[in-house]
Amino acid sequence: MATANTATSAESQTILDxxxxxxFEVHREFTRIFLDAFVLVNREQRVIKFNQMFCTISGxxxxxxxxxxxxxxxxxxxxxxxxxxxxxxxxxxxxPLRIDEVQATKVASGESMQLIMGSFPYFDAxxxxxxxxxxxxxxxxxxxxxxxxTEKSIQSxxxxxxxxxxxxYFEDFIDKELDRxxxxxxxxxxxxxxxxxxxxxxxxxxxxxxxxxxxxxETAKILRSVARQSDILGRYGGEEMLVLLLNATPKxxxxxxxxxxxxxxxxxxxxxxxxxxxxxxxxxTVFLNQAETRDVAVKRADECLYAAKxxxxxxxxxxxxxxxxRVPESTLLEGxx
Numbered sequence: 109m110a111t112a113n114t115a116t117s118a119e120s121q122t123i124l125d126x127x128x129x130x131x132f133e134v135h136r137e138f139t140r141i142f143l144d145a146f147v148l149v150n151r152e153q154r155v156i157k158f159n160q161m162f163c164t165i166s167g168x169x170x171x172x173x174x175x176x177x178x179x180x181x182x183x184x185x186x187x188x189x190x191x192x193x194x195x196x197x198x199x200x201x202x203x204p205l206r207i208d209e210v211q212a213t214k215v216a217s218g219e220s221m222q223l224i225m226g227s228f229p230y231f232d233a234x235x236x237x238x239x240x241x242x243x244x245x246x247x248x249x250x251x252x253x254x255x256x257x258t259e260k261s262i263q264s265x266x267x268x269x270x271x272x273x274x275x276x277y278f279e280d281f282i283d284k285e286l287d288r289x290x291x292x293x294x295x296x297x298x299x300x301x302x303x304x305x306x307x308x309x310x311x312x313x314x315x316x317x318x319x320x321x322x323x324x325x326e327t328a329k330i331l332r333s334v335a336r337q338s339d340i341l342g343r344y345g346g347e348e349m350l351v352l353l354l355n356a357t358p359k360x361x362x363x364x365x366x367x368x369x370x371x372x373x374x375x376x377x378x379x380x381x382x383x384x385x386x387x388x389x390x391x392x393t394v395f396l397n398q399a400e401t402r403d404v405a406v407k408r409a410d411e412c413l414y415a416a417k418x419x420x421x422x423x424x425x426x427x428x429x430x431x432x433x434r435v436p437e438s439t440l441l442e443g444x445x
Contacts, residue, residue: 278342299356389416
């Protein structure tokens with residue numbers, strides 16, 4: 109049975125790869141004039157097509173590139189202050205993406221290099237990702253001359269303190285997801301959670317700003333540890349953080365919010381031998397229809413957060429279009445049933 113299922117899965121992926129190649133062929137003539145390396149990968153990160161410059165960058169012969177199970181087996185990529193690789197970010201993006209500071213390592217030789225990476229994703233008629241054309245530029249020489257980039261590019265996608273996505277990237281991601289839903293003539297199944305650490309100013313005042321930074325960094329780690337792989341985590345500003353839930357229902361959004369809240373409540377924040385009590389209040393909502401804008405949904409989540417702050421803190425409040433209500437702590441138990 110397992111062999112039959114594996115064969116069926118392989119056949120299904122072959123069909124998807126054929127659709128990916130069909131879409132890519134529309135741009136094929138344009139890629140022939142690329143001076144940079146490019147590689148076409150499917151959603152499983154397997155290399156489908158590439159040019160000679162990619163062989164030069166990877167240090168492999170074409171036959172060895174074709175034998176590699178995934179792009180990650182050829183090049184590993186790391187982004188400053190992010191636990192996700194550049195390729196993971198690219199395959200999560202709902203539109204073209206450029207990442208200016210990528211530390212890459214050639215798997216075969218262990219040699220390091222500095223890359224600029226850009227991507228163009230391809231989707232099927234239902235809006236499901238088929239794969240992406242990834243363009244790579246080796247800027248190692250320029251990087252060595254400069255010592256390091258003079259400052260973070262405005263196109264950087266991660267917050268330097270927490271490693272979460274920046275507000276700009278987070279908002280752009282939401283807008284692209286909304287555009288995809290409208291193009292498919294369906295309502296977006298997106299949940300939105302807004303976090304604000306309770307009495308954060310007193311942490312800075314009582315323990316120092318370094319302790320405050322530590323709390324923000326630890327909070328980000330906790331959010332990443334609890335989040336699903338598909339969740340998009342962002343720092344909205346100060347001690348405010350946002351989580352975008354893909355394929356979310358109102359009940360699922362409430363369960364996720366309670367998981368995050370309880371995880372923070374139960375974590376021991378120890379800084380320089382001192383325990384810092386940390387809790388968070390959470391506003392919860394979902395996008396109600398395809399006509400709703402990002403600003404409207406964010407405002408509703410913010411109003412829920414305001415209600416949580418003024419009703420004892422360390423609670424979740426939700427609004428799914430029928431008014432603000434408290435999310436019961438029993439929600440986690442209900443979700444486990």
